[in-house]
Amino acid sequence: MMSEGVRYSLAEPHISTAIWLTQLRWVAVAGxxxxxxxxVLLVLIPLPLLPLLAxxxxxxxxxIGLGVWARRLRNSLAHSPSRVGYESSSSLVADAATDDSIGSRVLTAILCMDVVTLTGLLYFTGGGANPFLIFYFANIAIAGMILPRQLxxxxxxxxxxxxxxxxxxxxSIDVIANSPLDPNAPWGVSKFAFLVAFATSSCVITFFVTMLAGQLREREKQLAIAEQEKERSRRLEAMATLAAGAGHELASPLSTIAVVAKELSRNLEKYEVSSGIRRDVELIREELNRCRDILHRMKSGAGEAAAEHLHPISLSELIQETVQAMREPHRVVVxxxxxxxxxxxxxxxxALSQALRNLIQNGLDASPPEAIVTLTIREQDNAPGFKKWEVTITDSGTGLSEEVSRRIGEPFFTTKEVGQGMGLGVFLTRNVIQGIGGTMKFMSRAEGGTICEVEIPTKSV
Structure with a gap:
């Protein structure tokens, strides 16, 4: 899947390229x-000024139109949020690919227009005999630098x-009418050799420039991915530090409150008190356990998961470890x-079983009471010695809104009621999945509900 940051990185090069191309074309106009x-004025060669100036x-x-398009695209991206390090829904992936395709088509149309314009200028100024014919190579080189190879x-x-x-x-122009490349000159070895040389040079330039530009773009893409991974690691480290600090600072007061609550509950048994007071004491103890559970999940999700070693495990063991530890395992169909x-x-x-458990629990929470969540597991072979496990979690909830699809995976973002979730489950789960080289994406079902697809690459044992 693709983040907002990735979407921006796809569109931003087209903006900078369009601005650069706009400046270059103004230089061409002046030239x-x-x-x-x-x-006309110095060499005193008569030229058809009207078509040339047109x-x-x-x-x-x-x-001017290209400049307006570039500025509007830049302004639209400037007002859209950038969430580097978070993946978005498949709709954003499609939007990003659409933005990239539109940008490439616009730049291709501009460069093709420049080729046609250059052909028109040369048509009125001697055709093939005009020495400015070499400016075709400038257009070819620019196209190789800024366009995909096919375009x-x-x-x-x-x-x-x-x-x-x-x-x-x-x-024809009288000054260069005697050139063997003049349009009125008969076809011979000179014209044929020039055309072959021009076509060959064009192919060579296009091949090497597109190859080098493609390598540069690939390197920039890898750098962008590395930067996102660095940002993700930084956030995870901050989360681990927060969890460790919170656990350390809250351990003593929580233990004290737990002891006092336990003693209070024991002493209340000696007296006749209202059931409301007893429920309040029990509520205190339940909330204490919840606080401990929250701290434990933050610690295991952010810190211990990153440090856990790899162990040989079968699919059945992984699924059993995942499902049996859930609060309502009877609602999960495997x-x-x-x-x-x-x-x-x-x-x-x-770490992986906890990550899958988070996703399944989210599906259960989003589904009506007693509704089931389906856990489907398949396997695909990758390179020799490696395989990919595909885990699909399907719930019966209301699906994902556009806002939820855009923000899912952000830390502390949750659609649950206050007190029902921290908004860290998907964030920590994604860190675990990405940490082992896997992927995770969410999709809404047409008939209702959400599908979460997790791909887990692993080495065969």
Missing amino acids: QLLVIGSV LVAWTAASN AWVVAFLSVAGVSWLLNEAR DLPADIAERRGLLPKQ
Whole structure:
């Protein structure tokens, strides 16, 4: 799944690239006007100014549109929250992919437009004989740097098609009319060799530039992932520190309150007191146990889970460890094929079973009373010696709203009633799953309820 931070990192390069391309195209507009003016006023070569200036004006107008699009996209992202380190719903993944696709198409359209504009300028100024024909290579190189490989090849092929057309159709200029590349010159070895050389050079430039740009983009993506992992580790470390500090500071007063409550309950048995007072004392003891349980879960989820060693464990043992420790195991239906039940892997038994237990309990809490939660387990083979266990948890709740889908996994975010949850279960569970190289995602079912899919990679034992 993909975080808001990932979504931003997908769109942000298109923004910076569009701004850079806008500035570069303004330089091109100024350069075109300078060349046209110099040729007409200084070199005194007559040129058809109306179509040439119209093409330059078209470039300027499209550049204004590109700048407006880039600024609007930047403003929209600036006003959307960035939650680096948290995964979102599958809808955000689709949105991120859509943003990336739209950005690539916009930049491709601009560069193709520039190729067509350059072809038009060259058409009115000598065609293939014009030495500014080499500026096709600039467009090809830029496309290779900023576009995906397939779209960069579109720009390259369009450039080759433009040159092929200019070698046949263009307005000649007397100064360069004797060139073997003039459109009125007959086709011969010179024209054919030039076209082959241009096409070959275009392919070579596109291949190597896209390859290098792809490697750079991949490295940037890996750096972004590493940064998110660093942020996740920092938050987990902070959580572990908080849990340790809270446990240390609260252990003594909680123990004191527990002793006093126990003595009070024992003394009340000697006297006739109202049932309300007895219930209040019992409530105090129950809440004390709840506080201890909260501290224990924070400690085990944030600290002990990270330090637990890997142990050989079968699927049946993992599921048994997970389900039997639940408050309502009778509401959990397990679908575990017999042929994979005894498959074993190296995993942190306690941490992983607690993580799965958190997800199942969330499903039970979201479902109506006495409704069941289905736990489905499947196995897929990965590389030799490795396998992937797929655990699917399906509940009968109301599903996930857009807001919940966007925020699920944030620490201290919960949809439960006050006092019913801390909002740490999914956060700590995700840390455990990601810590062993797995993934976790949530989806709403059309017929109601939520599906949680967990992928657990493990080494075969």
